[in-house]
Amino acid sequence: xxxxxxxxxxxxxxxxxxxxxxxxxxxxxxxxxxxxxxxxxxxxxxxxxxxxxxxxxxxxxxxxxxxxxxxxxxxxxxxxxxxxxxxxxxxxxxxxxxxxxxxxxxxxxxxxxxxxxxxxxxxxxxxxxxxxxxxxxxxxxxxxxxxxxxxxxxxxxxxxxxxxxxxxxxxxxxxxxxxxxxxxxxxxxxxxxxxxxxxxxxxxxxxxxxxxxxxxxxxxxxxxxxxxxxxxxxxxxxxxxxxxxxxxxxxxxxxxxxxxxxxxxxxxxxxxxxxxxxxxxxxxxxxxxxxxxxxxxxxxxxxxxxxxxxxxxxxxxxxxxxxxxxxxxxxxxxx
Numbered sequence: 001x002x003x004x005x006x007x008x009x010x011x012x013x014x015x016x017x018x019x020x021x022x023x024x025x026x027x028x029x030x031x032x033x034x035x036x037x038x039x040x041x042x043x044x045x046x047x048x049x050x051x052x053x054x055x056x057x058x059x060x061x062x063x064x065x066x067x068x069x070x071x072x073x074x075x076x077x078x079x080x081x082x083x084x085x086x087x088x089x090x091x092x093x094x095x096x097x098x099x100x101x102x103x104x105x106x107x108x109x110x111x112x113x114x115x116x117x118x119x120x121x122x123x124x125x126x127x128x129x130x131x132x133x134x135x136x137x138x139x140x141x142x143x144x145x146x147x148x149x150x151x152x153x154x155x156x157x158x159x160x161x162x163x164x165x166x167x168x169x170x171x172x173x174x175x176x177x178x179x180x181x182x183x184x185x186x187x188x189x190x191x192x193x194x195x196x197x198x199x200x201x202x203x204x205x206x207x208x209x210x211x212x213x214x215x216x217x218x219x220x221x222x223x224x225x226x227x228x229x230x231x232x233x234x235x236x237x238x239x240x241x242x243x244x245x246x247x248x249x250x251x252x253x254x255x256x257x258x259x260x261x262x263x264x265x266x267x268x269x270x271x272x273x274x275x276x277x278x279x280x281x282x283x284x285x286x287x288x289x290x291x292x293x294x295x296x297x298x299x300x301x302x303x304x305x306x307x308x309x310x311x312x313x314x315x316x317x318x319x320x321x322x323x324x325x326x327x328x329x330x331x332x333x334x335x
Contacts, residue, residue: 011103015053015108023134023296024115030128031118038118038317049111052104053180059097062174075174082170087157092183101177105146112139140294144195145184147301149176151191151324158312161329168332177301190223190331191324194246197222199292205270208259213247229327239326242308242319249300251307252318254279 016024024046032039060066065074069207078095085093091102115134122128155161161169176182184192204212217227230243241252248255249324258270261278278284304322311318321329 003263015049015180020112021140022066023131023138025129026127027115027135029120030131031115034122034125035118038121042115042118045111045114046064049104049107052100052107054106056097056100056180062095062097062131062178064084065121078174079167079170082156082173083163083166085156087153095177098173098177101180102146102149104180105142105149107145109139109142112142119254123314135216136292136294140199140292141183141185141192143175143294143298144192145182147195147298147324148184148188148191148328149299150305151172152176154309154321155325155328155332158321160312161196165329165332168327168335172332173283188328190226191194191327193221194226194324194327195297196220198246199294199297205248205258205272205275207269208248208255208262210244210247217247226327230323231332238319238321239323242304242321242323242326243309245304246323249283249301250279252306252311253307 006115028039028042031042062078063064065072067073069093082092091099112135113115116139118130118131119132119135123132155169172187173189194217197217200220201213201216204216206212214227230239244255245252250258258275258278261267262270272283301322301324305325306322308319308325310316312320319326
């Protein structure tokens with residue numbers, strides 16, 4: 001048994017868009033026919049997602065003026081505040097609605113992952129296989145939206161980002177926090193294109209020049225504007241290094257380690273297995289049996305962002321931002 005028409009309409013209006021709601025209806029119907037127990041769990045998850053949405057809706061719009069203890073607060077004061085955060089206080093420096101918006105998005109991601117898990121168990125049913133695939137795409141889009149939010153927050157704590165760019169980043173964040181229905185394709189389609197393509201390729205490594213990986217991005221329909229940005233004349237060394245990190249799913253330091261090892265061991269072409277042995281960690285591939293794993297892409301971004309923050313604080317050589325960070329600054333400056 002799926003959602004009733006009235007329930008589906010209300011759910012779509014508050015929490016999901018029409019396509020997501022149709023997928024949830026189809027998934028719930030397929031799961032209920034095979035496993036009523038799983039269907040009951042999914043219905044509980046629907047209630048939980050609806051509850052977080054209702055809590056978020058009760059919050060004051062962040063652009064609405066207010067005052068506390070005689071201190072006026074409005075859109076301008078919030079932007080000024082966001083432009084001064086250093087990132088060390090985490091969510092404590094953000095308005096409550098920002099934290100609730102993030103909680104809602106995380107709840108939605110786990111909600112969709114639950115549906116992927118339940119329909120994935122129905123691999124013997126052709127229609128369920130397609131539903132699972134479509135649900136994975138929705139999970140990916142929600143994770144890309146979360147990534148974009150974290151990317152904007154990362155720019156706010158970078159001392160080498162101009163005040164004007166930070167103001168635009170803060171303004172975009174307020175828009176995201178005030179509208180739970182907003183997704184990455186609504187405000188950063190070029191970033192979505194880059195992540196969508198990167199999430200569908202594996203690195204060949206080889207000579208570590210990145211030509212094969214770049215070609216694979218083209219093949220997966222990465223926006224030409226993204227590739228033009230990272231292939232333009234006059235690109236800085238740090239931008240080029242950050243794009244290498246993006247292509248190989250590795251930090252600047254890890255790539256330097258591999259290149260030294262290749263030279264010392266007289267190796268002309270690196271393989272994933274060899275790279276994993278040299279680095280002492282599992283090499284995570286972003287392509288899995290032609291089904292994307294957006295969680296792997298999220299971990300890739302976090303690894304590269306942490307490395308960039310460390311370089312900034314320690315003065316170590318290498319890019320101070322991720323490739324996505326350089327691209328986002330460019331996009332914000334074009335506004």
